[in-house]
Amino acid sequence: MRTASGRHEKRARIMRPRRYLMCRPTHFTVSYSINPWMDPGAPTNTATGLAQWKRLHDVLVALGHTVELIPPRPGLPDMVFAANGAVVVDGRALVARFRHPQRTAESAAYTQWFRERGWTEVVQARRFNEGEGDFLPAGGVLLAGSGFRSEPAAWAEAEEFLARPVLGLTLVDPRFYHLDTALAALDDDEIMYYPGAFSAESRELLADRFPDAILATEQDALAFGLNALSDGRHVVLARTAERLAGQLRERGFEPVGVELAELLKAGGGVKCCTLELRTAPRPAE
Ligand code: ARG
Numbered sequence: 001m002r003t004a005s006g007r008h009e010k011r012a013r014i015m016r017p018r019r020y021l022m023c024r025p026t027h028f029t030v031s032y033s034i035n036p037w038m039d040p041g042a043p044t045n046t047a048t049g050l051a052q053w054k055r056l057h058d059v060l061v062a063l064g065h066t067v068e069l070i071p072p073r074p075g076l077p078d079m080v081f082a083a084n085g086a087v088v089v090d091g092r093a094l095v096a097r098f099r100h101p102q103r104t105a106e107s108a109a110y111t112q113w114f115r116e117r118g119w120t121e122v123v124q125a126r127r128f129n130e131g132e133g134d135f136l137p138a139g140g141v142l143l144a145g146s147g148f149r150s151e152p153a154a155w156a157e158a159e160e161f162l163a164r165p166v167l168g169l170t171l172v173d174p175r176f177y178h179l180d181t182a183l184a185a186l187d188d189d190e191i192m193y194y195p196g197a198f199s200a201e202s203r204e205l206l207a208d209r210f211p212d213a214i215l216a217t218e219q220d221a222l223a224f225g226l227n228a229l230s231d232g233r234h235v236v237l238a239r240t241a242e243r244l245a246g247q248l249r250e251r252g253f254e255p256v257g258v259e260l261a262e263l264l265k266a267g268g269g270v271k272c273c274t275l276e277l278r279t280a281p282r283p284a285e
Pocket of ligand 1: 034035038078081083084103132133178180181266267268269271272273
């Protein structure tokens with residue numbers, strides 16, 4: 001929303017408590033490379049990764065959110081990136097189908113987690129679909145990315161199962177291989193993104209649908225500042241995305257900076273570590 005002077009309005013922001021699923025990086029390492037950030041030759045430190053992850057976990061709890069945990073499995077070092085496990089809307093969980101064999105086994109872990117906790121509408125995607133990495137609910141639509149991981153055929157499948165219209169977007173820069181590395185939903189009708197990550201056609205779609213979006217610089221996008229979580233008021237994001245934090249403050253959001261440099265060695269950040277569980281499961285009786 002703009003004021004008469006053309007400046008963005010600083011609205012009062014209301015936080016809505018969320019429910020997130022996270023996975024402790026007990027087995028975190030970079031032993032293969034499936035995105036340009038991953039260099040198996042460079043050292044990683046699991047203890048540092050764990051400490052940084054714990055801090056993110058504690059920040060979310062301190063903000064008033066509920067965090068549930070899925071047990072990490074040995075041999076699945078990327079399982080810490082829980083966002084990729086599924087996309088969950090209105091109590092329906094569409095479980096991921098990973099493009100790379102290194103992550104395929106994660107799907108069964110997520111399916112089991114949901115089923116054991118009484119979620120009844122749990123289906124694994126038939127098409128390559130990397131969960132909230134590529135599917136972000138925003139303003140009644142499901143923003144869906146493809147180009148590197150999830151396939152365009154997954155859009156229709158998600159639209160049908162989750163009963164939300166999909167706005168398909170094409171990613172073109174391999175450094176931003178999942179939608180959530182280049183775009184974040186801030187509130188029902190507000191988003192922030194890095195235009196350079198998208199095809200010309202997708203940039204037009206975004207500009208048309210979200211004319212007031214916050215546009216991030218390449219530097220902040222590379223700091224994984226867009227791999228952020230918003231509860232409507234607080235926006236948890238990489239501490240190094242300073243300019244973006246200022247842009248958020250101008251709109252009335254409260255940026256909360258966290259340090260996740262160790263996990264960035266695997267190409268992941270704040271959002272990658274969390275899967276939002278939208279609506280409660282039916283109690284398992
Ligand atoms: N190493 C992981 C991969 O390439 C990182 C996943 C990051 N997750 C995300 N939601 N962007 O699949």
